[in-house]
Amino acid sequence: MRTAMASMKTLFPCLLWGLQCVLCRDVFLPPGTLYRVAGFPLSLPCAVSGYDGPRTQDFEWFLIRDDAEGRQMGVVSTRDEGFPYAPFQARVKSGEVRVERDSGDKVRLVIQRLRADDQGKYECYTPSTDTTYQGNYSTTVPVKVIPDTLQISFSRSLSGQPVPEGAELTLTCSAGIQSEQLTHLSVTFGKRGEAGEASESGVGVREVISIDKLLAVVPGPAYRKRYEDGEITLEKRNGEAGVDVYVMKMRAVRPPDTGAYFCEASQWIRDPDRSWQKIAQRTLDIGNLTVQRLAESLSITSSPKGEVTLQVGSPLILTCEVLGLPSEVSSGLLVQWTKKGSESGGVAGSGGVEVEVARMSPNGVVSWGDDLSRASGGSMEKVAEGRYSLKLFSARPLDSGVYRCVVSVYAGERNPGVSTPATLTQRSEGVTVNLKSKDVLVAAVAHLPRGPLLKRGSTITLICNATVTTTGPAQAQVQWLRWPIPERGGKKIPSPAFDVTLPDPSVQKRPILVAALMYDGVAKIYTNGSEVSVERLSAGSYRLRVHAATMEDQGVYVCHAQAFGQDPHGGWYNTGAKAESNAVTVYLYARAADLVLIPLVIGVSSSLFVGIVIIATVTCCFMKRLARQRAIK
Known part of the structure; x- marks a missing residue:
């Protein structure tokens, strides 16, 4: 028992001392040895913790030189301007040696330009603000100054x-x-x-x-x-x-x-x-x-200048020249020809959207725009350094428009990647190309051949006589469109493909494209219902037949004709000339089997009506007579 009490008496002071030491003042410097270069800055951070008193603590720095035999030398202090020893006084006054405060209890000693005699052991000391003096109030770190060999x-x-x-x-x-x-x-x-x-x-x-x-x-x-x-x-x-x-x-x-x-x-x-x-x-x-900047020297020109007028079928040759490229720069060029003109091949530059005709990539690969047929009817070539030509062997009416050369320069990139942005893109002035076509006249007349009344299940036959009057080879391309039967009081509407107005009364619905016979003799059927066929009977006569017609096949039929001409190289082109036929209305009557039901339905209805009338009349008269007899009594 006495032994236990003695142990407790020994342990209690130790625990008390340990608890106090948890709250002891402690000063921290980086572990050493630190090597720094002469002529360059030294920055030594110092921090204190576990202290009593104000949050802003003071710091004093000492240096113990290697040859000073342990003697301390005051370097700088945060509380005493007269603290530095003579070797440091001028340096502290000029700010070459100073203390920079990071926070109240963290500072750093800064020596702007280390000297060889600054080598030694640096001590960071914190004057006490504690109620009792305990813990560590300073610490040291060795600093070696090595020569500058950079x-x-x-x-x-x-x-x-x-x-x-x-x-x-x-x-x-x-x-x-x-x-x-x-x-x-x-x-x-x-x-x-x-x-x-x-x-x-x-x-x-x-x-x-x-x-x-x-x-x-x-x-x-x-x-x-x-x-x-x-x-x-x-x-x-x-x-x-x-x-x-x-x-x-x-x-x-x-x-x-x-x-x-x-x-x-x-x-x-x-x-x-x-x-x-x-x-x-x-x-x-x-x-x-x-x-x-490349933009200050680069220019793109196209020729011929201004406006060009050609006959249809003549070759079209345009040239693009890239000027102002620095000779010492290896650059890739993407050259494009674009065209803006009317979609129907009318007056050049009168509207429409700008489309790409052809392009040549930086590695010389030529590709064509939406009109892939031009790949065999034209060429794009690099004729010299910085000069590119576009050739259309046989110009068509749809080739009319304003042409521009668009050049994208990849400065310093001979073979740029697909995602590489162009350094600069410039466009040339427009070249207006007008194409004069031959005089072309188109006429179309539609009619319904005479025959028995058309009934549901019959074959509808329509004839379209389309003629093309021009010099040189020409062909007609014929389309058949159908509107529903017009309702009384309807409004006139134009066709989406042609400016056609139906006769009074008209309908407000869009027409249905039934079938077409192309200029090259290829027939195209567009309906998914009845069986339809279209054929050319003679040079200018075209026949549409709707087999086993249903009630959906009746309506107002119109024939549209377009003229295609042939250029000297054998290619066919749309001349832009077109015509619309008269409207033919097709009604489908009921079949004989359907007509048998009519008298039966009428007879039954009439019998019922007569019976009801007789019964009502007899009943009415009987009731009136009965009423008179009661009145006499």
């Missing part, structure tokens, strides 16, 4: 002369260190732009690309996409005497690349706490780069 140079500076957009830029920088300590080297190429240019590093400064301390290539945030696309590279080449060569290349400079370029080399060391610290840095200006 070298940096360049072989060729930028001349400042304008460089065309898309030209290749190569910058070379040599850098090296010779240190007994294990240190690493990083090299960065950067640019200072206009004063108002925002960046990640400060006003007007951009990091282009660097090789970091671990030999990884790291592009600047603004250049990451160009680096991933291979437009910007950085290569390290082994040099002599420990000085390596770093080569940065821009495959194609852009206007935003204008600015003052520099090369920056940094020496790094890994402290005992495993953190990397930059201990030396040098920056070397390489020179100014001015990028001349």
Whole structure:
């Protein structure tokens, strides 16, 4: 029992002391030894915890030089301006040696330019503000000052002369260190732009690309996409005497690349706490780069100039010339010919949408626009450097319009990828092409041949006589359209394909395209109901037959005819001439079997009506007679 009591008496003071030590003052410095380079800054953080008193603590720094035999030297204090010893007084007064406060209990000693005699053991001391004096009030860290061996140079500076957009830029920088300590080297190429240019590093400064301390290539945030696309590279080449060569290349400079370029080399060391610290840095200006915009020199011209009038069937030749491309820049060109004109082949440039006629890719592949038939009836060629021609062997009326040459330049990209944006796209002045076709007259007349009354299930036969009057070979293309039977009081409507107005009364519904016989003799059937056939009976006579007609097949039929001419090369083209026939109304009568039901239905209805009338009359008379007899009684 006594032994237990004795143990408790011994344990209680120990626990009390341990609890007090939890709240003891403690001062922290980074673990050492720290190696720093002469002539470059030293920054030593110091923090205090577990203290009593105000949140803002004071700090005092001492230096024990290696040759001072343990004697302390006051460096700087946060509370006493007269604290520094003589070797530090002028440096503290000038601000070269100072204390920067991060917070109330965290500061850092900053020596702007280390000297060789600054080597030694640095002590951070915190004057007591505690009610009782306990804990650690100071701590030390050794600092070794190593000589500056960081070298940096360049072989060729930028001349400042304008460089065309898309030209290749190569910058070379040599850098090296010779240190007994294990240190690493990083090299960065950067640019200072206009004063108002925002960046990640400060006003007007951009990091282009660097090789970091671990030999990884790291592009600047603004250049990451160009680096991933291979437009910007950085290569390290082994040099002599420990000085390596770093080569940065821009495959194609852009206007935003204008600015003052520099090369920056940094020496790094890994402290005992495993953190990397930059201990030396040098920056070397390489020179100014001015990028001349391609838009200032590029021009696109097309010929012939102004307006061209040709006969249908004649060849059409247009030329596009690209001027102002810098000879020292290897650029890919995408050349396109576009046309804007009326959709029906009317007056050139009178409206319509702009469509692509043909294009030649940067690698020389030619493709045609919506009209694929032009692939065999035309060509697009590169006739000389910067000159491209478009040829249509036999022009058609639909080729009328305003032609433009559209050139997209990929500056510095001889074979750009599909997703690569063009550096610049320019269009030439328009060339108006008018095509004079031969005089063409088209007439169409439709009629219903005489025959028995058409009934449900009969064959509807319609004849369309279409004639084309012109010089040279010509063919008619015939279409049959059907409207429902017009209702009385309906409004007139035009056909969506032709300006046709139905006779009074008309309907408000859209017509149905029944069938067509193309100019080349190919028949096309568009209805999904009854069986339909169309054929040419003679040179100008066309027949439409609807077999086993249903009630849906009755309606107002119209024949539309279009004229197609043949050019000297044997190709057929739409002349634009067309005609609309008269309207033919087709009614379907009931069949004989249907007519038998009519008298039966009428007879039954009549018998019922007569019976009801007789019964009503007899009943009415009987009731009146009965009423008179009761009145007499």
